[in-house]
Amino acid sequence: MPHPDVTDRAVRDLIEAINAGDREAFADALTPDATMSDDGSERDLFPWAEKEIFSANGRIDVVSASDEGRSLVADYRNDTWGSMRTRWRFTVTNGKVSRFDTGQA
Template identity: 65%
Template sequence: MIRTDALNEPAVRAFVTAVNAGDRDAFRRALTENATMSDDGSDHALDEWADREIFDSHGHMDVQSQDAAGRTLIADYRNDTWGEMRTKWHFTVDDGKISRFDTGQA
């Protein structure tokens, strides 16, 4: 497992830290104002998805690997709804914030 403070990309590090802390405000600060996302190839309304899949269900990411840029992660993700699964996360970063992320089962 990779410690969160060892993630290469600062914006991704802020995202993972916010998810694992259950901190909605820090999560939003890690994202651009008009950030978008997809889950298993389908776009979703980001705030509704985050509430359901992260915050209301106590989501947590244990990062297993990252690419050299730190913008693609493989993580064991768990929440109260789905249990634990291996997931892949890809982040697009603009001006130090995440403008899009795509996630799904790895």
């Protein structure tokens, strides 16, 4: 269950997809032209997600949220890097995530 302060449906859908390891739901939560960055570097979203989330059993546990969940601090873990405190910022366009920026907090 996502953090109660994550009330933006698009962000909730994306977090739930990540935590379920559901590639299809992840893609459905994004706009077709969605972009992202990791620690300030632009990344190719779907190859990044495959490596950092899906093939590494990634999981987001929200610690705090503001702006309806579009700004998060979370404990992120995957099999590659272990657990780390991260920040996430989501841009939502027409009910889907069009961009997210993540990195160590």
